Amino acid sequence: MRVEARLATVGAVRPGCGTFSERVHGSYMRFPSDLPSCGWPVVVLFRVRRFACGQRSCPRRTFVEQADGLTCRYGQVTERQRLSVAELGLALAGRAGARMAALLGIRASRSTLLRCVMDLPDTAVGIPEAVGVDDFALRWGHVYGTVIINAVTHQVLDLLPDRDAATLAPWLSGHPQIGVTCRDRASAYADAARAAAPQAMQVADRYHLWANLVSAVEKTVVDHRQCLHTLPTPLPEADPQWETPDRAPCPAEPTGKMAERRCLHHALVHDLLGQGMSERAVARHLGWSRHTVRRYARAARWQDMMKGPPRQRASILDPYRSYLERR
Template sequence: MKRLKYFPTQDYSFLLDENHYVYDHVENEDSLHIYIKSREHGCCCPVCGKMSHKLHATYMRKFQDTPIRCKQTFLHANVYKYDCENPECECKVFMEDLPFAKASQVRTDALNTLVLAVSMFLSNEGASKVLSLLGVQISNDTIQRLYDRIEFIDNPDVEEIGVDDVAIRKGQTYATVIYDLRDHHLIALLDGRDGEPLKEWLKSHNKVRLVARDRASAYASAINEILPDCMQVADRFHLLQNLLEYMKDIFKEEMPTKLYIQNGKVSESAPDKILKEKTPDNAILDSLHYDNTSPRNSDGNELFYDNKKHNLNSAQYQHHKEMREKNSN
């Protein structure tokens, strides 16, 4: 008997973490249910921060996770509650923190990220329909609630920022975005793009020493007024945009409006037209043979077709003939 060199694995650390494992799963026609269990491990109290290993009880939580094979996927987690071992702490019992979902959350962090990524380029209703095809059941109102919970954490000590405008509704509503140049995360979203909201924001962020901005004069004026010693630079996108515009102007001035290529050479004047009569290939015509024999199928049997003959002497055809002659005159 040949010995197998491949063996099934029970390691699901790539799916969860070292403190949780999968012990069962149930697959239906349109859904997949994965059952996971917490291993005994220590957990820090969310109030006092002291590590606790004293188990209080277990409880069940259910999450919708990213779909597998376009099936709606759920995680059924059997997790622990802990007793805080600090007698002076106000919190007596707390629930363990899960690495894949926040407290009181019915979707995993990975699924929320997927939902926000899809809805970023679609409307909430459109994203809901696209996600349903992938195996995620979520309504447009729930997607909006996810957006409403997003918070921009401002940093009053930031020193290097980027400023640009974005369209909330193209052609109608615009906003000013401010992000940290070091890690490019968003720290502020201001209404309008006329520079006034940026002035108010800069007044409370006087440690800013470098601003990467677009070419809008409103932003330049606001920065010069509030932080005259701040260095302003153009970001890479707008530098490249400036370069392309200058190159277009150069090409328009230096290059003629029309270029002609003949025999691999460029000419500024149009080449003379050479009239050449197109003749059929006689060799191809000679290879074609037509006759009036009836068509036959692969078995050699004759194929019969309904050959409808038109009565050119009928009133309808005579009327059409008169109309063609009338229009031609």
């Protein structure tokens, strides 16, 4: 997909001397690529004009107009595609960002993504009021540096080439507004903060507090490890006394019209069966179904015909349930 565009302005501002020029020296076409649209690549056919500068003191004789927000000098992509590629680089870095860009229809290699990230301006860190100072290894066991971060925003402020007080002191002197210095127990950092930032209160961060506590506890345990052999042998726990669960109370006799009717029907069916009648003959005589007559005939008591609350199934843990709940 191609989109043609051109600027309708009369002139442009000279980048060398900052004056306005309307002398058109010529024009040519630029083809910056834009973000894909519906999966189709987009190319902008942009005709730009070259202006001539009449100021003899200006170091540039000619210059090309730029569309703010669309192109930049020597750029082969639009500004919004460049910013999109930079955001992919910030989120996914090189190789993963390149794979995601290919899925989105953007042609960008991992080197392009990293270059766009490096071209982004540094964010303003503001004026730090509390800083954290700690060392880091450039080469473990050989070369170390110092990292200074904003203790409030957790942004890196500066990196120093070593971890000496002579290097940290000038940096602290250049920031007299610092009120809190968060450091480890290194004497070099303490001397630098005491000499260059006497107004700042020196505190220890949480990591070093925990690290020092763990180190102290470990050293104490090692020094007194012989005391572990003099501890009394713990006695085995006595076997628990099992408790027999109480028997459930006997349910009360059912009452009501349904109970009276079931009692009457149960007695009637068993009376007819006692006279020598079969279940089929009793069902025909009473006008009931054989299934209903069979239920009354097989019930030893009329109370068995009443539907009570659902009974819980017995479990092998029932004798020990109270002990388990107490434990």
